[in-house]
Amino acid sequence: QPVLAVVGRPNVGKSTLVNRILGRREAVVQDVPGVTRDRVAYDAYWGGRKFTLVDTGGWEPDATGLQASVAAQAELAMQTADAVLLVIDATVGATATDEAVSKVLRRSKKPVLLAANKVDDDRLLADTASLWSLGLGEPHPVSALHGRSSGDLLDAILKALPEAPREGGGVSTGPRRVALVGKPNVGKSSLLNKLSGEERSVVDSVAGTTVDPVDSLVELDGETWRFVDTAGLRKRVNFAAGAEYYASLRTKTAIDAAEVAIVLLDAAEPISEQDLRVLTMVVEAGRACVLAFNKWDLVDEDRRHAMVRELERGLVRVPWAEKVNVSALTGRSVRKIAPALRTALASWDQRVPTGQLNAWLSDLIAATPPPVRGGKQPKVLFATQAGIRPPTLVLFTTGFLEAGYRRFIERKFREQFGFAGSPVRVNVRVRE
Ligand code: GDP
Numbered sequence: 240q241p242v243l244a245v246v247g248r249p250n251v252g253k254s255t256l257v258n259r260i261l262g263r264r265e266a267v268v269q270d271v272p273g274v275t276r277d278r279v280a281y282d283a284y285w286g287g288r289k290f291t292l293v294d295t296g297g298w299e300p301d302a303t304g305l306q307a308s309v310a311a312q313a314e315l316a317m318q319t320a321d322a323v324l325l326v327i328d329a330t331v332g333a334t335a336t337d338e339a340v341s342k343v344l345r346r347s348k349k350p351v352l353l354a355a356n357k358v359d360d361d362r363l364l365a366d367t368a369s370l371w372s373l374g375l376g377e378p379h380p381v382s383a384l385h386g387r388s389s390g391d392l393l394d395a396i397l398k399a400l401p402e403a404p405r406e407g408g409g410v411s412t413g414p415r416r417v418a419l420v421g422k423p424n425v426g427k428s429s430l431l432n433k434l435s436g437e438e439r440s441v442v443d444s445v446a447g448t449t450v451d452p453v454d455s456l457v458e459l460d461g462e463t464w465r466f467v468d469t470a471g472l473r474k475r476v477n478f479a480a481g482a483e484y485y486a487s488l489r490t491k492t493a494i495d496a497a498e499v500a501i502v503l504l505d506a507a508e509p510i511s512e513q514d515l516r517v518l519t520m521v522v523e524a525g526r527a528c529v530l531a532f533n534k535w536d537l538v539d540e541d542r543r544h545a546m547v548r549e550l551e552r553g554l555v556r557v558p559w560a561e562k563v564n565v566s567a568l569t570g571r572s573v574r575k576i577a578p579a580l581r582t583a584l585a586s587w588d589q590r591v592p593t594g595q596l597n598a599w600l601s602d603l604i605a606a607t608p609p610p611v612r613g614g615k616q617p618k619v620l621f622a623t624q625a626g627i628r629p630p631t632l633v634l635f636t637t638g639f640l641e642a643g644y645r646r647f648i649e650r651k652f653r654e655q656f657g658f659a660g661s662p663v664r665v666n667v668r669v670r671e
Contacts, residue, residue: 240625241400242635243283244293244316247326248336252356256326256383257281257294260393280621282593285393290400291593291623293320313343318670319620319635322350322399325375329355329367341373350399353378354392359385414456414465415584418493418526421503422513426533429567430503431469434459434576460577468493487516494520498628499527499583499660501576506532506564507542510553518557525629527583527661528560531576536566559653561660583660589630591656593623596632599655600648609636609644620670631664640667 247253260283283292293316316323323344327337344351355367358380370378379392419427435457455469468489494500500521504514521528532538538546554560561579565572600622609617617638625633632652634640640648645665652663 240282240289240291240623241321241402242280242291242293242319242623243322243324243396243400244320245324245326246313246316246340248328248334251326251328251331252383253294253326256354256356256381256389257292259381259383259386259389260285260292280593280597280623282623286397288397288400290396293621310339310343313340315620315637315670317344317347317349319668320349321401322352322396323347324352324354324396326354326356327370327373327378328357329363329370329378329380330357332366333370333373338373341375345374351375352392352395352399355380356383358382358387414463415499415580416454416465416467416497417580418467418490418497418500419469419503420490420493420500420517420521421533422505422511422517425503425505426567427503430501430531430533430565430573431455431457431466433567433570433573459580460574462577462581464577464580467496490517491520491524494524494526497526498587499529499580501529501531501580502560503531503533505534506546507534507537509545510549515553515556518554522556522662525662525664527580527587527629528557529576529579529583529660530554530557530560530562532562532564533567535564535571536569538564557662559659559661559663579660586658586661587628587630589656589658589661590627591624591630596624597621603648603651607647609638609640612639612641625666629662629664630658631666633666633668635668635670637670639669 245253245257261281262284280291280293283290313323313325325337325340325344327333333341353370353373353375355370355378358364358367359382364380367378367380379388379395381388381392383389419431421427435455453469455466457464457466502514502517502521504510518528561583563572563575563579565576567573600619604619609619611617615638617636617640619640620635620637622632622634625631632648634645634648645667649663649665652658652665
């Protein structure tokens, strides 16, 4: 999602214009006492497109004076955003500060838009022409208060912003796609049979071409699901050399084709390298994940105790996975699979609005700032959830964030917003 930063001196009507652009979809987040927010980000929509709007506040003169502080803010905005909107008070005209900012912005290779605000009536229109002198191109006269011409300004903004990249995973139409994966003999065929039989409704098999894998439509809990590449579950001749390679390739193909994976583990046996390889494939493909511990009928008290510690170590990469204990043999708890799939997919599809995300994040970072690196304190400027499927956060920072700190943010993000059953990616965009 592209980012637009709004800059301008105090009192030029920047906040009013921001609210006008947002259409008051997301009123300004309430300030939490003791927490300074010098940047707030929102989701903005216009003409069927979506972008992140960053309101750079804090243009108060600091020790270096108003001009220097404003110029520094503009510099930061320029580095962080895909385009910058400079707001000027048309009733005042260009001040020395506006000129200093314009000078900084002119050096940018990014598009800069100029809004001449407070043009509440036509008599002021002529004056806005003088703003060409700032060297930022055509001034867009607007009245944030009355809404005058803000549509034209928004059209110009959209033209300047790059198109948002396509969302991963694509649009899901039809039944949701499930991969049933796990090492040989863990019970995949048995479970698929149980699921289809028990619910009495394998709808039909979807025949592919000779090269395409064959999927099965299975009705579970009142919903039809597409189990992808179930032909791969059929017992086949074990072509000695390379058998394992082909099995693993088939697993990967199924995971890639799916939205959510049921990773089947043998509850009676310790977690193996092979299990972990399958889990890694799911995480790296960014798919939602349900862990099903099969053969639960074989698990006794001792085994259950042994499992607790084993899982803690074995599942460090997927503590967030949905878990169910089942027996494909007896049918125990197989009906819990569909709700677990739904939970995981809901998380995979979930998006936290930018305003809410930043309100939470600025408090988190104020309480626990990123560790100092090379004598410098990296600053997290703001964040957006850039995508879903899987949910992907992008943190805009002034410096590198250590992996440990990124994991901390992910953990806290999950505590705050959920996301059970889905991987969450935390990316960092450093602007130095
Ligand atoms: P696949 O290779 O993963 O498809 O595994 P299969 O479905 O062919 O099962 C392998 C073996 O495990 C078969 O002998 C099954 O009867 C047995 N099995 C599958 N699920 C269970 C279960 O829940 N409990 C027990 N005790 N055995 C199971």
